[in-house]
Amino acid sequence: GGMHHHRINYDKYHPGYFGKVGMRNFHLNRNHKFCPTVNLTKLWSLVSEEQREQCKKNPEQVPVIDLVKFGYFKLLGTGFLPKQPIIVKAKMFSRKAEEKIKLGGGACLLRA
Numbered sequence: 001g002g003m004h005h006h007r008i009n010y011d012k013y014h015p016g017y018f019g020k021v022g023m024r025n026f027h028l029n030r031n032h033k034f035c036p037t038v039n040l041t042k043l044w045s046l047v048s049e050e051q052r053e054q055c056k057k058n059p060e061q062v063p064v065i066d067l068v069k070f071g072y073f074k075l076l077g078t079g080f081l082p083k084q085p086i087i088v089k090a091k092m093f094s095r096k097a098e099e100k101i102k103l104g105g106g107a108c109l110l111r112a
Contacts, residue, residue: 038072040097041079043088046070055084062087068111075108 002010003018010017047063055061067075067090075088077096085105098108
């Protein structure tokens with residue numbers, strides 16, 4: 001009814017509501033640059049307190065951190081890690097982060 005019997009209302013209060021404007025983008029990728037990051041300094045804070053103590057007592061037990069479950073896609077290399085192995089799963093790693101994790105005896109696993 002906006003183009004017919006309610007036309008005065010739409011013309012007065014909603015000018016430009018009907019019609020087309022601009023060009024369409026058929027292959028629009030929304031949020032294609034969305035990449036939340038986390039630094040190495042915050043990495044161990046994602047591990048629970050109980051799991052940290054178990055890993056200190058038993059050196060063969062290594063914590064596995066899946067960053068995507070915590071809402072992060074990329075791991076950056078700012079900060080230091082303790083000399084303790086850790087396995088990190090993420091979509092992306094910076095070069096420094098990968099080097100520092102491997103120096104501590106850990107591993108970086110890519111995740112889709």
